[in-house]
């Protein structure tokens with residue numbers, strides 16, 4: 316059933332676990348707001364000194380289980396990833412979310428994030444899943460601008 | 464106070480085709496009538512038959528079809544007016560209640576820029592009174608008036624239980640009060656406000672009183688005169704009617720004084736190149752080709768409501784609403800917004816489930832076939848006031864049953880466990 320695809324156990328767990336929760340001072344946080352539900356999320360991506368690698372993701376916010384689990388799972392999967400790799404990783408995630416159920420995230424590539432595949436059948440929830448990703452992309456841009 | 468018998472309910476439900484839909488493999492339990500009510504087949508049939516056979520320009524042309532369309536449009540207005548206790552020429556058709564409020568607010572902004580007519584012209588330091596519980600539709604248009612004119616918004620407090628008293632309104636009314644805008648029933652709290660007493664206060668202070676009657680019109684009979692207000696607004700789609708039409712009711716005197724906002728054809732008597740004369744209300748506020756089919760559909764929907772019986776519907780919803788309220792109140796870790804005792808309520812209840820976001824609550828309920836509203840219900844400041852970001856709402860209609868209520872309460876009782884809250 317589609318509802319069970321949406322709320323897989325991994326998502327329910329990460330809604331509680333919230334990996335990466337807690338912002339440290341400094342860096343270039345991005346604040347994102349979803350006006351349809353009032354959910355908010357602030358997220359900072361930290362890069363290695365040469366700007367090539369994601370060394371940490373920190374975030375705080377409130378929202379539904381999908382938005383919280385997506386932030387938590389993303390933090391787990393992308394920490395240690397190169398920035399170049401992250402960009403295509405995020406694009407692939409976005410494409411799957413917007414696919415209305417036609418693209419599934421592969422477990423090989425996306426690990427536990429593949430559990431979010433079911434969200435794409437619920438158009439109203441895609442924004443929830445994307446909130447942390449939009450914040451990460453934005454924080455990355457701000458961070459890299461500062462390095463130039 | 465009594466509910467419809469199972470036979471009566473079955474007959475009513477048979478008129479609403481959407482109720483035979485299934486959602487997530489369950490029969491639909493529609494608990495979102497306060498947002499938009501379902502439509503009875505008979506009204507939609509008559510509306511579409513009318514569109515197919517009688518579509519023609521209203522108020523233009525002498526051919527028979529145009530004359531018939533004009534007559535049907537006028538008849539529709541007369542029967543909608545009769546339903547709410549108004550005279551036909553006091554009822555201006557708009558797109559919805561939101562537009563109705565905006566018409567008044569825009570008239571005030573126009574009047575304020577030229578300083579007349581006096582009752583519509585605001586100046587810096589004047590005051591606009593709203594309550595803490597207003598829908599955005601009855602708040603933001605007034606914010607715009609305030610921003611343009613330098614007027615100040617004064618907010619009448621509600622109690623923690625969601626009650627708005629006349630005393631609370633009195634505490635913010637002064638000799639500078641020019642507008643008092645309140646809802647008859649909040650779409651989140653479901654509590655009937657003492658509108659008459661509030662309107663009397665406002666008018667005694669020389670203010671124009673605007674009543675947002677969307678929810679009282681949705682859940683029972685409204686009698687626009689009884690509020691003692693200058694303006695009353697409501698929407699057809701919460702009264703078993705179509706989307707795309709609503710009304711602004713005003714006293715004859717105030718509609719006469721109110722400046723025109725939108726202008727063009729159908730609202731004039733004499734037109735020259737440099738100036739024109741306008742028809743009296745309601746025509747002066749309805750320029751252009753009107754909402755013909757929607758007016759017919761709305762009138763037919765209300766005919767259906769009358770055939771079921773407005774008082775019987777109110778009694779049914781009130782009794783069922785009390786069951787719903789008690790059922791939700793009994794669930795641990797669920798907090799009802801507007802839980803004040805000893806107040807009169809309509810059949811709706813909003814609540815926050817501790818530890819579970821309303822979107823998750825709504826999605827879980829949907830998986831059990833239950834259509835509830837989630838979010839801030841266009842009342843962000845009210846949610847903030849009550850210490851939550853958003854909530855979930857169940858609301859009843861004439862077709863709701865004790866089974867619906869039992870299913871909803873049972874599903875709600877399972878929500879926290881599903882999301883791992885203990």
Ligand SMILES: Cc1ncc(COP(=O)(O)O)c(C=O)c1O
Nearest residue numbers: 559560561598600650675677698
């Ligand atoms: C109390 C109240 N006021 C105003 C509105 C706005 O109505 P509409 O969206 O039909 O203009 C609603 C409905 O959403 C409402 O419940």
